Amino acid sequence: MFTVTAQFNVIPGKEAEAEAAMKAVAEQVEENEPGALTYLWHRNTKDPAQILVFEVYRDEEAVDQHRASPYLAEFQKYFGPVFDPASVKIVRYERFAGVNR
Amino acid sequence: MFTVTAQFNVIPGKEAEAEAAMKAVAEQVEENEPGALTYLWHRNTKDPAQILVFEVYRDEEAVDQHRASPYLAEFQKYFGPVFDPASVKIVRYERFAGVNR
Numbered sequence: 001m002f003t004v005t006a007q008f009n010v011i012p013g014k015e016a017e018a019e020a021a022m023k024a025v026a027e028q029v030e031e032n033e034p035g036a037l038t039y040l041w042h043r044n045t046k047d048p049a050q051i052l053v054f055e056v057y058r059d060e061e062a063v064d065q066h067r068a069s070p071y072l073a074e075f076q077k078y079f080g081p082v083f084d085p086a087s088v089k090i091v092r093y094e095r096f097a098g099v100n101r
Numbered sequence: 102m103f104t105v106t107a108q109f110n111v112i113p114g115k116e117a118e119a120e121a122a123m124k125a126v127a128e129q130v131e132e133n134e135p136g137a138l139t140y141l142w143h144r145n146t147k148d149p150a151q152i153l154v155f156e157v158y159r160d161e162e163a164v165d166q167h168r169a170s171p172y173l174a175e176f177q178k179y180f181g182p183v184f185d186p187a188s189v190k191i192v193r194y195e196r197f198a199g200v201n202r
Binding site for chain 1: 130140142144146154198200
């Protein structure tokens with residue numbers, strides 16, 4: 001099990017397209033990826049253009065399935081017109097302590 | 102309900118003290134804060150000195166309890182000797198989509 005965070009910014013004026021695209025991919029992941037144990041979308045409270053996706057995968061196979069999915073390919077087309085490609089930051093983490101009630 | 106991320110770096114050579122301090126506060130939160138729904142500690146896989154805490158609080162009262170706790174006050178003493186105070190970044194987020202299985 002491991003964690004991935006994805007961060008990127010919505011281009012000003014593209015909020016509605018961004019919302020639709022993000023909710024579509026969130027629904028697809030929930031429906032099709034049992035190995036995506038957690039897949040949570042957030043907006044920075046002070047600057048709602050800043051998006052954070054907090055993702056926990058069961059194993060490498062689960063993240064490979066996510067990356068190869070047609071809906072992720074579709075979502076990636078929005079980087080440029082809707083999301084700022086220069087803002088993208090993806091980081092992998094290992095969990096070492098804590099609680100998830 | 103809202104999410105907070107806390108990021109900071111372990112000072113090189115202070116890994117053992119950092120580990121003990123982080124695990125101590127993680128245990129205290131789990132034991133004493135039912136309003137801390139999620140409180141997960143991570144290390145960046147590529148650079149284990151980079152710490153990410155992913156925190157979900159039930160409400161403002163829950164985060165106030167966390168901030169006023171004696172163990173958090175104790176933990177904050179490590180910023181300087183063990184954790185780099187200049188590296189601290191705390192951000193509040195609103196969740197808008199996703200799944201947590």
